[in-house]
Amino acid sequence: MYDFRTGIQDWMGAGLPTEGTNAERPRLVHVVRRNVPTCGLGERLGDVRDRVVAAGWEACVVVGDARVVLGLLRARELQGDPRLPVERVMRPGPSTFRPFVTVEEMRRTMTDRDLASSPVTTADGRLVGVVLRADVVHG
Amino acid sequence: MAQEIDREGVRRLIEEGAQVLDVLPARDYGEDHLPGAINLPIRRIEADARRVLDRARPIVVYCADSA
Numbered sequence: 093m094y095d096f097r098t099g100i101q102d103w104m105g106a107g108l109p110t111e112g113t114n115a116e117r118p119r120l121v122h123v124v125r126r127n128v129p130t131c132g133l134g135e136r137l138g139d140v141r142d143r144v145v146a147a148g149w150e151a152c153v154v155v156g157d158a159r160v161v162l163g164l165l166r167a168r169e170l171q172g173d174p175r176l177p178v179e180r181v182m183r184p185g186p187s188t189f190r191p192f193v194t195v196e197e198m199r200r201t202m203t204d205r206d207l208a209s210s211p212v213t214t215a216d217g218r219l220v221g222v223v224l225r226a227d228v229v230h231g
Numbered sequence: 232m233a234q235e236i237d238r239e240g241v242r243r244l245i246e247e248g249a250q251v252l253d254v255l256p257a258r259d260y261g262e263d264h265l266p267g268a269i270n271l272p273i274r275r276i277e278a279d280a281r282r283v284l285d286r287a288r289p290i291v292v293y294c295a296d297s298a
């Protein structure tokens with residue numbers, strides 16, 4: 093007897109196939125952008141902003157050890173005082189979503205909450221990537 | 232005592248012909264389940280396990296997650 097402890101959510105979060113009425117629905121794991129810029133709590137905001145702009149993004153995820161999500165820097169936060177550390181400016185504890193969530197459900201959530209972007213994480217809070225509203229509206 | 236197994240281990244056992252047991256409610260099972268999984272909700276395990284499962288083959292049990 094074997095116990096697959098992390099369960100079907102782990103399986104779906106890895107993009108593995110399932111059977112059932114939801115099986116063919118696209119999930120966040122299929123549209124998540126894994127190349128989102130990241131930064132640490134102690135970094136200077138101005139340095140982070142330069143890096144984010146150079147990468148062509150308008151958001152940055154603040155991560156700690158093992159890429160655990162700690163906060164978010166969206167456009168408004170990135171325009172803050174460049175001398176400040178990220179920790180003083182970021183939006184702490186953002187809402188996060190799991191890779192197995194369907195695109196359809198995420199579209200509703202992002203519309204209802206007027207979200208431009210949202211971090212996607214594992215069940216233990218480690219960053220997988222970011223979903224943009226455009227990814228789920230057109231997905 | 233059940234042995235804990237990860238995703239890759241499950242894939243390997245499925246290839247080797249293991250039985251996969253989904254203990255979630257039938258509605259959840261109908262929406263998504265691992266390929267080839269049998270549905271036996273927890274409240275029915277005691278009554279139906281012997282009838283449904285082949286004890287000669289490995290059995291992988293799963294739920295939604297580790298919570």
